[in-house]
Amino acid sequence: MKIKQEQVESVCRLILGTLKEKKMITFKVPEPKVYQKLVETFVHNLKQEEVIDEQAKEILEKNLEAHPDLDRQKMFLMIKRKLAKDKGFVL
Numbered sequence: 001m002k003i004k005q006e007q008v009e010s011v012c013r014l015i016l017g018t019l020k021e022k023k024m025i026t027f028k029v030p031e032p033k034v035y036q037k038l039v040e041t042f043v044h045n046l047k048q049e050e051v052i053d054e055q056a057k058e059i060l061e062k063n064l065e066a067h068p069d070l071d072r073q074k075m076f077l078m079i080k081r082k083l084a085k086d087k088g089f090v091l
Helices: 005-021 031-066 072-087
Strands: none
Touching (some): 005 031
16 A cells, blocks of 8 residues: 555654654754654655565565465465565564
8 A cells, every 4th residue: 555745744743743742752953854854764664665565576476376376465465574574674
């Protein structure tokens, strides 16, 4: 599922707002700079996950040719988890 830029920004505003409200964060740099870095990090993470998804799909398609009776969704998730673990990526 593709997440829109507006949704990313909304989630990041919510995260920062909640952390500020609960006094769980103090800023050493201007808040807009923190917000921008959070958005950039979030988008970067989503792009990394998309790459893993594409790799998992490729591997799945190769395996489905040899074993068409495999559960497609279950195999995709297993492959994706393995790729993520190998890359040190937390899903």
